[in-house]
Structures are given as structure tokens and as C-alpha cells.
Amino acid sequence: MIEVKNLTKSFEDKTVLNDISATFEQGKTNLIIGASGSGKSVMLKNIVGLFKPDSGEILYNGRDFINANRDLKTEIRREIGMLFQGGALFDSMNVEQNVKFPLDVLTTMPEDEKLDRVNTVLKRVKLENTNKRMPSEISGGMQKRVGIARAIVNSSKYLFCDEPNSGLDPQTSIKIDQLLAEITDEYQITTVVVTHDMNSVMEIGEYIVFIGNTKKLWEGNSDDIMHSGVQELDDFVFANKMMRKFRSLS
Numbered sequence: 001m002i003e004v005k006n007l008t009k010s011f012e013d014k015t016v017l018n019d020i021s022a023t024f025e026q027g028k029t030n031l032i033i034g035a036s037g038s039g040k041s042v043m044l045k046n047i048v049g050l051f052k053p054d055s056g057e058i059l060y061n062g063r064d065f066i067n068a069n070r071d072l073k074t075e076i077r078r079e080i081g082m083l084f085q086g087g088a089l090f091d092s093m094n095v096e097q098n099v100k101f102p103l104d105v106l107t108t109m110p111e112d113e114k115l116d117r118v119n120t121v122l123k124r125v126k127l128e129n130t131n132k133r134m135p136s137e138i139s140g141g142m143q144k145r146v147g148i149a150r151a152i153v154n155s156s157k158y159l160f161c162d163e164p165n166s167g168l169d170p171q172t173s174i175k176i177d178q179l180l181a182e183i184t185d186e187y188q189i190t191t192v193v194v195t196h197d198m199n200s201v202m203e204i205g206e207y208i209v210f211i212g213n214t215k216k217l218w219e220g221n222s223d224d225i226m227h228s229g230v231q232e233l234d235d236f237v238f239a240n241k242m243m244r245k246f247r248s249l250s
Contacts, residue, residue: 001026002047002158002190007056009039009046016042017053018214027188029181029204031195034211035236040194041162043211047192048080048160049073060158078106081151081189083161089135089143089150095122096131099150106154121149125179141172145179152183159184161193165200177203198237201225210236 002024009017016039024030032040045051047058049065058065060076068076081102089098096118103114122128125145135143144164151159161180165173181204184191193200201208205222212232220228228234 001061002192003057003059004043004047005057005059007043007046007058008054009042009051010054015214017046017211019056020209020211020216022209022216022219023207024190024192025207026190027185028191028206029184030190030192030207030209031201031205032192032209032211033195033201033236036196038211039214040211044160044162044192044194048082049077078154079157081154081156081159083144083147083151083159083164085163085166089146091135094132094134095127095138095146098135098146099153102150102154117153118149121153122146124152124183125149139172140167141175144168144172144176148176148179148183152187152189155187156189159189159191161191161195163195163197164193165195165197170199173197173199174203180204212236 004020004022007017007020008015020043032043034040042051046053053066060079063072063076065073065076090101093101096115099118099122100114103109103117109117118131122130125148127142127145127149130138130142135146138146164176164180168176177200180191180193183189193204195201202222205225208220208222208225209216210218210230210233218228218230218233225233225237
């Protein structure tokens with residue numbers, strides 16, 4: 001579980017996040033949604049330590065991440081897996097090397113154990129026998145699955161995904177959503193996904209935080225979102241529907 005309490009973040013004189021609280025539970029797909037520029041990616045970067053909040057608390061299973069000493073921060077960071085927008089694979093490394101990278105950097109695991117673990121997670125994301133292929137030789141959807149494999153190869157307790165469906169066609173997006181949901185439940189990971197994709201929201205949104213105008217304007221699940229009573233959220237949902245309709249006609 002990750003608890004965010006009264007998180008505030010500004011850049012110079014511009015407040016991006018103002019007193020936001022949320023609880024992301026273990027074994028659930030937790031989503032942060034909002035319009036472009038709403039601060040959802042800034043919130044994610046604060047949670048994982050890429051930005052330091054102006055005020056507030058971030059607790060990983062009760063452990064204070066912001067004020068942690070170096071050893072505790074290192075311990076928590078080793079428990080975090082990241083799926084970056086676009087996959088962010090190393091072009092000069094093959095699939096096996098990309099997935100093994102966190103084990104090389106963060107562990108002293110013997111090489112044969114590393115390879116066993118790499119093959120296990122590649123099988124889990126249905127990419128067996130792709131070890132020696134280069135990122136340029138596989139599709140965008142496969143690259144995202146390699147990214148997921150890399151994010152969980154170190155037995156991560158927390159999985160963060162920044163726009164995991166960016167650049168993917170609708171069918172591939174659905175498969176990525178399903179895979180994230182399956183892995184979250186199977187491994188009981190605390191998964192936090194930043195997205196603007198309403199298909200993802202409706203398919204895997206077990207807990208959803210909607211951010212707008214620097215604040216948390218709504219929280220709930222996919223069953224409740226169509227009846228939120230929040231105008232900004234209704235506008236966001238409507239805009240997404242119109243965008244999907246436009247794309248289907250183009």
C-alpha cells in the first residue's frame with residue numbers, strides 16, 4: 001500500500017498539486033487520471049522520488065519515503081518497478097539484456113539465476129524466445145511487454161506505469177491493460193497507472209483519482225465514474241469519447 005497525504009508541489013510561483021491525498025492499495029490497479037497538464041505525471045514523479053514535494057507525506061507500507069535515510073530510500077527504490085511512456089528500452093541492448101538490466105544494477109544474483117528470472121518474466125508476458133531480438137525488431141506492443149517484464153523482474157512490490165498505452169492501437173492497448181491487471185492480482189503488486197485513456201479507466205480502474213485545477217476533484221472506481229456529479233470529470237469523459245469516435249472514423 002502507498003499512502004499519499006496532503007501532497008503539495010509548486011514550480012517557482014505555479015502550484016501544480018495542492019493538498020492531494022490518496023491511498024493506493026496492494027493487489028489493485030490504481031489510476032491517476034486528468035486532462036493534459038493537470039499534474040498527474042508530476043504526482044507520479046513525486047511518489048517515486050524524482051521530484052521532492054514542498055509538503056506532505058508519502059508512505060510505502062508505513063515507511064516515510066520523503067524523510068527516509070539513504071539506506072531506507074535505497075531499500076524502497078529496489079522494490080519499485082517502472083514502465084515508462086514509450087517503453088524506454090535501451091536500443092543497443094537486446095530483449096534479454098534490457099530485462100536483465102535491473103538485476104545487474106540492483107542485485108548480486110549469480111548470472112544463471114538472473115537468466116532464469118529473465119526467462120520466467122518473459123514467459124509471463126508471452127515473449128518466450130525473443131531474448132536475442134533487438135527493440136527495433138519487435139512491435140510497439142511487444143516493446144511495452146518487454147518494459148513490463150523489466151519492471152517486475154526484480155520481484156517488485158510497487159509498479160508504476162506512465163501512459164502505458166501511448167502510441168498503441170486499441171486492440172494492443174486492451175491486451176496491455178489486461179496484462180497489467182493480471183500481473184497486479186497474481187503477484188499482489190501495488191500498481192499505479194497514469195493515463196488519459198478512458199478504455200483503461202473502464203477496464204481496469206479499481207481505484208481512480210481524478211486531478212484537475214491542482215486538486216483531487218474525485219476518487220472512486222470504474223463503476224461510479226459515469227455518475228460522479230463532478231463537471232470537470234464529466235467534461236474529461238466526454239472529451240475522451242469524442243476523441244475515440246474521431247479516431248475510429250479517421
